[in-house]
Amino acid sequence: MPQTPSEPAVAGEARPRALRVFPAADAETRAALRRDALPVALAALAAAAALAARGGFTLLLPAHAAFALLASALTALDLRLRRLPDALTFPAYPILLALLALPGDGLALLRALLAGLALTAGYYALAFFGGAGLGDVKAAAAVGLVLGYTGWRTLLVGTVYASLLAALWAVALLLTRRASRRTQIPFGPFMMSGALLALLL
Secondary structure, three states: OOOOOOHHHHHHHHOOHHHOOOOOOOHHHHHHHHHOHHHHHHHHHHHHHHHHHHHOOOOOHHHHHHHHHHHHHHHHHHHHHOOOOHHHHHHHHHHHHHHHOOOOOHHHHHHHHHHHHHHHHHHHHHHHOOOOOHHHHHHHHHHHHHHHHHOHHHHHHHHHHHHHHHHHHHHHHHHOOOOOOOOOOOOHHHHHHHHHHHHHO
């Protein structure tokens, strides 16, 4: 008697062939994305519009718009599920690299690669000492690519902004007694917000 395919297999077959090399999103991730589809889309659209107003309609805009969508989706998922799924971060690497190659600046693209590796290494060191999660480490590579393309200063500024925003939020939670010193807060939203601010300011 033929066996009925399991749900993961069906979901995997429905994915484009090019994406099957990456992890598939689990049911919880898919449900969260469907639930937050409208706010994610609106946030990404607003961020992309702000980036277009800041930098103009250049060949770099597609990469910035793609990153805005990624940042919005990861922020929503980290707030709701407390994790940054590999199903979003891993495919982002080749997509962002391809889009960053559009302007044809080889030196900037090399800098983006080095910045992605550097930021990943930095967050991995934090994770080793318990200061970050592995999801943050993987998301840092995408952040490093986009910020590093603009310059090392932008990478530094985005990293500082992320830390400052997280610190301010933690202090606010402590002052309002909504958290203790041992409470863990998702860092993904601050990483993404800091990166977008660095691109805008």
